[in-house]
Amino acid sequence: MELSYRPRRLRRTPALRAMVRETQLSPADFIYPLFVHEGATNEAIGAMPGCQRWSLDGLIHEVGRAWELGIRCVVLFPKVADGLKTEDGSESFNAGGLIPRAIKRIKEVHPAMTVMTDVALDPYSCDGHDGIVSQEGIVLNDETVEILCRQAVTQAMAGADLIGPSDMMDGRVGAIREALDAEGFEHVGIISYTAKYASAYYGPFREALDSAPRSTTAKPIPTNKSTYQMDPANGREALTEALLDEQEGADILMVKPGMAYLDIVHRLRAETELPIAAYNVSGEYAMVKAAAERGWIDEKAVVLETLLCFKRAGADLILTYHACDAATWLRQG
Template sequence: MEFDRHRRLRSSAAMRRLVREHRWTPDDLVYPMFVQEGLSGKEEIASMPGVYHLGLDAFRREVEEVSELGLPGILLFGIPLEKDEHSTSAYAEHGIVQEAVRAAKAINPDLLVMTDVCLCQYNPAGHCGIVQDGKIVNDPSLKLIAETALSHAAAGADVVAPSDMMDGRVAAIRALLDEHGYVDTTILSYAVKYASAFYGPFREAAHSSPAFGDRRTYQMDPANVREALREAASDLAEGADMLMVKPALSYMDVTKSIRDNFDVPVSTYNVSAEYSMVKAAANHGWIDERGIVTEMLTSFKRAGADFIFTYHAKDAARWYKEEG
């Protein structure tokens, strides 16, 4: 009887490495960080073991560690002392994100500093746009979103990443950046951001739970894929340089669809609950954390992601170095 002997190509670790189709390295990973105004030191986020709210002093030490591990970039989320209906702290010259950008660049000018551009952490309603008469209004929000991106660029951010999902935000940001001479500032759009239950722990981390309603009128329906292609096409037409799919784990089919249809860099965000589920199971001894995380990262690459936002980034970089 004749049959194919596929196992020949799995016969040893060296053979498996030789024929491996997809790989991740620390060069593919971006580490999200939460910087809190007025905080001294750091405080662990209860629902995200190993992830912290960082004061600027602790943030500086964290940037040094990230740099030593060889990670190419970080993504900043800010938690302000004060919130108001105009999200003033989001675009303040000396806001917490703006100061963190300056601090990171002072420590490591070569580190890619990316900033989340949104209003939800900065207003009492906890929504990503301006609220008027109980509604999240699109067009009045664009000016403040663009001003926020501009303030990040002025502080030295390499990449601004709008996550608000207001229509037209990329065009508004690109126009304002160019008008002020920041033509080289890159826009990474959260083009495909779903209204997901996987964001639960992040709401605690960013102090951004909605005070009323939910975000389903502006974030995408998890059932839709064709809509993702329309969102991505619109953002590219408006001036986005790179695209993101968020969340990662349950949306790898969407990542593949974006990768197959567009030739710009594509990222995916391994979000808070995806992280927390792994950490909780690992802390109970139910899973091999290292094995699970490395398999997940490989799957994101296999789906087509060029780079990955993940809270596992530091651990993954250490594991990679241990493996030589």
């Protein structure tokens, strides 16, 4: 048998493979999600081994560790006390609240670190939804957007670099862009959760923040978020969302979840010149951790392969709880 071309020639040695490698992974590709609470000590999160609810002091230490490992962006998520949760989520725009104070502390100690925030009402809502829930059990769009704009401006005032609306309300990107610009925050970027699906992969995250929808006797509360987050069956709809977010002024587009939605990452990459982010979500993280704890997989190999595949599919940035571990492994070679 005569073969004129043998692809294996370029796989023969580590040096050859490195020379022709199409995709590279770097700690600078990672956005590190961090949970923060008002407690004086850090708290382990049972469903997410290796993750913590950080105290403010612990948060500052962890941000410093991430910076030393080459990570250049963190995103903050608050666990809000039940006593501060209301139907309208007004704690979300409290200038003295947990997230504004956390942003200020980070910027005081680690001024070069890029700080991304989350804009949605679920951590602040007694109903557990990303928006205001009417007495009839409907998640209200326009009324929610008004609150989200106030939340975004409050975070920008505290020093946030990137605002991340994760709520999936219609028109919120444009409204937030207008609100930021009106207050002199033209320099603050928007990383939009463009294609955020109503996914079963979010369970551990909701445990970490105690932010799942809550049933009450006062009014009917939807048990899921399917009326505003995207249907997992839909792909073309992601292109519609991306076009709208780009027109409304988003600087970066995000797909969430990541692993099961690499086709969506690839579709968006083909349709836009904006940077694309993918969120390696809590359920994906927990599955890898659980399998590794049982000795069923090689955690390091699986994590680095997974993150590389996000890049190969077209993601420029990856939100991942594995960020510090992955950065350490990449440094080790």
